[in-house]
Amino acid sequence: MTRARVVIDRDFTLGEVPRRIFGSFVEHMGRCVYTGIFEPGHPEADEDGLRTDVLELTREMGVSVVRYPGGNFVSGYNWEDGVGPADQRPARLDGAWHTVESNAFGLHEFMTWARKAGVEPMEAINLGTRGVDAARELVEYANHPGGSALSDRRIANGAKDPFGIKLWCLGNEMDGPWQIGHKTAEEYGRLAQEAAKAMKFVDPTIEVVACGSSNLQMPTFGHWEHTVLGHAYDDVDYVSLHAYYEEHDGDHASFLASGVGMDTFIESVIATADAVGAARKSRKKINLSFDEWNVWYTRPGSEDAPGDVADAGWRHAPRLIEDAYSVTDAVVVGTFLNxxxxxxxxxxxxxxxxxxxxxxxxxxxxxxxAWRQTSFWPFARMSALAKGEIVAPRVISDRVDTAQYGDADLVDVAGSYDAESGRLALFLANRDLDGSAEVEVDLRGLTASSVTFAEVLTVPEGGDRNSANTEQDQDRVRMVALDGVAVDGGTVRLTLPALSWAAVELAVATA
Structure with missing residues (x-):
């Protein structure tokens, strides 16, 4: 049996829980838009062609901000193609995913969807095939109240009030040779700087995200961030990170410890950004936008792999990387959220x-x-429960040796404390496939009086670590009650099943 001791101190917090970390991403890729969020004629489509079943699940999931319209797609996208009368919009070839883009869904439709979903929009601009002019023009079209050619065009297209988009991505993965319009760090750094300046001339209230590295393994990682921020530090607000993880050759120990890789990636980018700031003697801090992350099984030869979709010819909204997520994947997603x-x-x-x-x-x-995959649950629970201040847990856990990440804690923990409601939320994962974990939580400066919520995602009865939710069995894997959480003043004890992620909320008072 795995054992872990966790120390939570009321005085050791990291600031407010940033609600924007509970974000998602809608790209014109595969069936994310068409037959995903948008399907006129569907039995549950509303008057705008938006799927109300997907809207309901988006709200239940607690999504706060959604990045749009890409992704690799945006590096060849003309935003003008997606505005104006839908029946007059041009169909285009999308080279990123080798599909035909009808442009039936564009900026106005997305803003309508975002309003109904209750999410903040995060708009990406094309710095692949386009540049500064298109960037500032899109900001004018979207955000200027009226009285200019582009803002009046928006009004003529049916949106009298400005969209007021505050978050903007300066392109996508421009470090990647696969990207349309790929650039060197020097080229992109100067372009990002000038685009950010021009966009903020139009609307000085916006926040912009410069492209960081597409993953930690990029040969230019570190140098890219240092060079880009060397140019754009004063004009951007965030630098991005992208990372996808999968299980390789049955190495489940490394896969379950992928959150350690995410920790390393984040901390390395923070160090690089701060080094640039220190060299500039700047008081400004560049924060991070981890605006693509997930488990992704890159399986060449599968019918929905990007390369195989391309081989099938130009099609509209084909199936593309529609991974079915298992219990194992959901626990890993939980550790990413942690x-x-x-x-x-x-x-x-x-x-x-x-x-x-x-x-x-x-x-x-x-x-x-429409249905919830296993990975829906950790996101929904953390988004609902993580409030107030981020706590800084000290974890002393049994460890496991992994091929990719060295020693890793078998028990992974994150948490938040909301003084206003008197609630402490803990999010705990057991990375051990075979054994349960006995966890003791030592509270400092807080006393717990009761358990207000305790649920766990783990292997369902009669299932195994590969159990997943399907169209035919949509609730096979879900959060269930976590029994036996014991509270005794400053000490909380609980048992995590093998391969599990749990959310526990406690009623607490200051000691």
């Missing part, structure tokens, strides 16, 4: 990629149902 919360003093934005169908927590079928 990592993001623990680093919430600097990671201010995070977007799980993507929202629907494409490596997503929500699945839907054309003219059919």
């Amino acid at each position: 990592s993001l919360l623990r680093h919430g003093d600097r990671v201010k934005i995070a977007n799980q990629a993507q929202l629907v169908n494409v490596i997503a927590p929500i699945r839907s079928e054309e003219n059919g149902p």
Whole structure:
């Protein structure tokens, strides 16, 4: 049996829980938009063609901000194609995913969807095939009240009030050779600087995200961030991170410890950004936008792999990387959320990629149902319970040796404390496939009086670690009651099942 001791001290907090870390991502890729969030004619479509079943699940999940319209897609996208009368919009070839883009869904439709979903929009601009002019023009179209050519065009297209988009991504993965319009760090750094300046001339209230590295393994990692921020430090507000993880060759120990890799990635980018700031003698801190993260099984040869979709010819909204997530995947996703919360003093934005169908927590079928994948649950529970201040847990846990990350704690913990409601929320994962974990939580400066919420996601009865939710069995894996959480003043004891992620909320008072 695994054992762990966790120390939570009321005086050791990292600042407010940033609500924007509970973000998602909608890209014109596969079936995320078409038959995902947008399907006119579906039995549950509303008057705008938006799927109300998907909207309801998005709200239940607690999504705070959604990045749009890409992703690799945005680096070849003309935003003008997606505005104006839908029947007059041009169909285009999307080279990023080798599909035909109808442009039936564009900026206005997305803003309508965002309003109904209750999410903040995060708009990405094309710095691949376009540049400063298109960037500032899109800000004018979206955010200027009226009286200019582009803002009046928005009004003529049916949106009298400005969209007021505050978050903007300066391109996407521009460090990647696969990206349309790929650039060197020097080229991109100067372009990002000038685009940010021009966009803020139009609307000085916006916040902009510079592209960081597409993953920790990029050969330019570190140098890219240092060079880009060397140019754009004074003009941008965030630098981005992207990371996807999967289980390789049955190495489940490394896969379950992937959150350690996320920790390292975050801390390395913080160090690089702060080094640039120190060299400039700047008091400004560049925060992080982890605006793509998830489990993604890159399986060449599968019918929905990007390369195989391309081989099938130009199609509109084909199935693309529609991974079915298991219990194991959901526990790993839970540890990613733990990592993001623990680093919430600097990671201010995070977007799980993507929202629907494409490596997503929500699945839907054309003219059919929508349902929750296993990975839906940790996100929904943390988004609902993480409030107030981020606590800084000290964890002393039994450890496991992994091939990719060295020694890793078998028990992973994050948490928050809300003084206003008197609630302490703990999020705990047991990475041990075979044994349960006895966890003792030592509270300092707080006393717990009762358990107000305790649920766990783990292997369902009669299932195994590969159990998943499907169209035919949509509730196979879900959060269930975590029994036996014992509270005794400053001490809390609980047992985590093997391979599990749990959310526990306690009523507490200051000691």
